[in-house]
Amino acid sequence: MSRNQHTKSNEKSRKPIKGGFIRLISGKWRGKKLPVKDIEGLRPTTDRTKETLFNWLMHDINDANCLDCFSGSGSLAFEALSRFARKVTLLEKDKSVVKQLRENLAVLNVDNATVHEGDSLNYLKQVATEQYNIVFIDPPFNKGLVQPCCDALNSNGYLAPDALIYIEREVDLSGLTLPNSWELLKEKSTGQVTYQLYRQG
Template identity: 85%
Template sequence: MSRNHNTKSNEKSRKPIKGGFIRLISGKWRGKKLPVKDIEGLRPTTDRTKETLFNWLMRDINDANCLDCFCGSGSLAFEALSRFAKNVTLLEKDKSVVKQLRENLTVLNINNANLIEADSIRYLSQVATEQYNIVFIDPPFHKNLVQPCCDALQNHGYLADNALIYIEREVDLSTLNLPESWQLLKEKSTGQVTYQLYRQGQALT
């Protein structure tokens, strides 16, 4: 699952957004609020962080095939869809969260999203049947999920040529061993959260 931080130093809070909503900040559903479940570990990405991320993705999001590996509230997935992504696949294992995501997809009459109820690491350990241009990795903190997720994406063929990979993680996670072909494009830290954007390029020789 995924996402929430307060805007300043208490970025790692597990409390849901005030009122239990996420807000779409741009695109065809700009200003639209969608309800989220109040469950432990759910951390919807703040508007400030989300705006920074989608500014980074401004030239790439339109018509992109996207994968949200730990979609939780769906904050990043719905923002991508609002900004005219071609298709978004959402992975989420919590049944109650999946139910809410399905209801929100119905409310917006979305027909270009694929919601999969599954453990993300287990699902990504299968050989890919399609490739993605943009991948969001924003798992629950302190669960050691970032590394196996990155490994599975790389090793099982989920990344399209020149794919962009967004990682949102606790700032003290310093032991990632990412593929040499992943080039760091952008990086920012706020409070106890670090977020990074990589592009898959050619492996160094």
């Protein structure tokens, strides 16, 4: 899965950072591989999980305005773009990861996506200037980021009516209090990860 915020680059040497690839599984760039940085805490969403998620979103992704709160590899954002999302906004803190995201957008000649470099929670504490139909919340694990992210989204006007909110989190996360207006539509757990899809009521 993606993961980014509060990550650190490999400080063991000055050698170039190695990396891997994410693969787009459907849509106009089906099968396309995009390079990603090998950064501590960066966890691209697996193909299997991504397939499950976008099956859930099958009837909603086309022409949706999407927000990827912790973009990391951009796996979810690029999949949304491949499946004809109208617009995607990516939030990412790590400078080298931001650079890679922008390079990948340029390779695909994308003109309907924007990457914002900086702390995601600080960004979301601002009053929203637009609303989103689909929001991806997939932060680094064990950083306590899910709750404040959900609170900020709900409080500061980021969610369009009937918005869909996807949360990917550690399975043992406890004490999470979500807005009463969020209805749980789908939920699945595999290993140490829980995936949930909510609708803003």
